[in-house]
Amino acid sequence: MSLLIRAASENDLDAIVEIYRHSVEHGTATYELTVPDHAEMTRRFTALTSQNYPYLIAEEDGEILGYAYAGPFRPRPAYRWSVEDSIYLSPSAQGKGVGYKLLVDLIKASKDRGFRQMIAVIGGASAASIAVHAKAGFEHSGVMKATGYKHGRWLDTTIMQLALGEGQETDPDLNTYPGNLYKD
8 A cells, every 4th residue: 555645633643642752752853852641732733723734644554654734833923824844753654755745745735725934943953854855845044053952962953944835926915814823
């Protein structure tokens, strides 16, 4: 069977929690130090999906290999057309192109919702994550030195950016909101 990228549902949260647990405990993609419990991950999932942000799953033969979502880049209303992407993979899926496929579909889903910029905030300046984002067309925006301390070492954070749709070439419709975060 081939890899299926689909919208995540609450039924996927057990797998999402386990994938994220591994990343918190062993990786640097997140600077979170304590693994959130199932209830907290459910709260986060609901907060994003209820606001029209895309949340995707990569599945193969019934096994969830990873997930990706876009969320608000910053909380101020002027940022509402920009999203930050997050991608997490099970250890068995790393290095097999799953992250790239998730990212490509996440870009499309974000563009289809009217977002104009996608920002990658890459913890630990991960070479693999930087390469995946570059392959998808992201450009380097900068490196913030020693912004996180995890696993006994200082970590740099790489920022990359991709214009979505018309990007900055046209003004957005100020009466619309790609996500629902800023609606009354």
